Amino acid sequence: MKRVAILCIIVSMLSTGCAKDPFGSFLQSRPQKQQQLTRTELHREAATLKKVIAENPANPSAHYSYGRVLLALDEPDQAVAHLNKASILTRNNIDYLLWLGVAYGKGGNLPEEQVSYSKVLQLHPDHIQALVYLGNSYLKSKKFQPSLNCYRRALVLQPDNEQALYNRAIVYHQLQRRTAERQAWRLYLQSHSTGILAANAVEHLNRLKNFSYRNHRLGHRIVTLPAIAYAPSSADLTRSDLATLDTIGAIAVNMKSGPLDIIVYRKNDETLARARALAIKRYLEREFPLLVVDDRIRISWFNVPEKRTFLGLRTTIDDSTVFLLSQVPAKPIKLRNRDRKKMMI
Structure with missing residues (x-):
């Protein structure tokens, strides 16, 4: 058990x-x-x-x-x-x-x-x-x-x-x-x-193969959100979808660094998966202009289904939208020679 x-x-x-x-x-x-x-x-x-x-x-x-x-x-x-x-x-x-x-x-x-x-x-x-x-x-x-x-x-x-x-x-x-x-x-x-x-x-x-909610790795946090559902068989975003994207966009802006990956898969329909990824990217860039800087949003679509392990059970997901926000580690501070000497005193 x-x-x-x-x-x-x-x-x-x-x-x-x-x-x-x-x-x-x-x-x-x-x-x-x-x-x-x-x-x-x-x-x-x-x-x-x-x-x-x-x-x-x-x-x-x-x-x-x-x-x-x-x-x-x-x-x-x-x-x-x-x-x-x-x-x-x-x-x-x-x-x-x-x-x-x-x-x-x-x-x-x-x-x-x-x-x-x-x-x-x-x-x-x-x-x-x-x-x-x-x-x-x-x-x-x-x-x-x-x-x-x-x-x-x-x-x-x-x-x-x-x-x-x-x-x-x-x-x-x-x-x-x-x-x-x-x-x-x-x-x-x-x-x-x-x-x-x-x-x-x-x-x-x-x-239990219900994907109405998903966990997303956003920086160091696991964020639980309703799944992006779309209007039936389309790339149109629903009102619930927009609320979820507003949360993701706000988190990405607050982190200020690191790329936001949008990964979409639709079984036997790569064209629709691409359209959905683009729809999400356009909405986020329109509502959160800071994400346009340095091309922070990256999109891709799977050629194979998303495969995940939930509580020990391997599961294949045929219709999925996943967000991954990487946090860029802070660059090491370079000290000048005279600063190093001060630290050693």
Whole structure:
């Protein structure tokens, strides 16, 4: 079974990596609207909270805060003890139960993690985080259908939820439901088309022989964009095509150096491929005059199909438009003899 990435939950106040599991490396969401503390600051906070608890063992807020700090310090077992204490002292507190589940999950106790999130949902059936986190835990447990049910419920409430959209596609991948998987990746990309997760989603989609989105190497970046589609059997660019070209043109202008290659292939129709390449070149040069300087745009068309490997599967693409933006390395600075002497002083 192919190793795939799963988008995981925020589990600490620090941006830390997640452990590997049978599905591959988790990709950690960065904490939002939450103070980023150094380890020194966390240890100082932990010492303060420990004193508060010693003076007042029945303080649920102190136990909760201490548990959160311990999670950030990668001590999930100790965190569980204090978060559990907080939830016992204050029954039916959704935040306490939610973070207790996070602590169980980080410590690898998936059954108890799922129990905690289920308790949150008993109190608040429409709690988005609990639904998504429970779906993630089920996915790690290979309980695919329960996981899918959680993501579906979450997406009814929040259709653009990134974790639910991405991990739903992962579930379909594991269940080998290819038609549903294609649709799920496209829905994810319609809402989230930037970053490494988008690039991964495109790899999955292209592996399923759907090329409605493509990744392009533009300088040091991989840029995910809707594929150039053209009007049927023509070189006419669509409104969506123009939006994609505007993005590529802006990136090329901002880089200020290096050629932009436009490579087009159309099976059994080299004439149409050439016409399409020329149409793109003319549009970019009209909208971005700086690209005309030094003849930065180069066009070509394949005599053979584009052949690519997506997640280990070799695929032939019979109708493709690829952009490649090379970044010219900076020229070495030549120093005069007197400048060299100054640097040696």
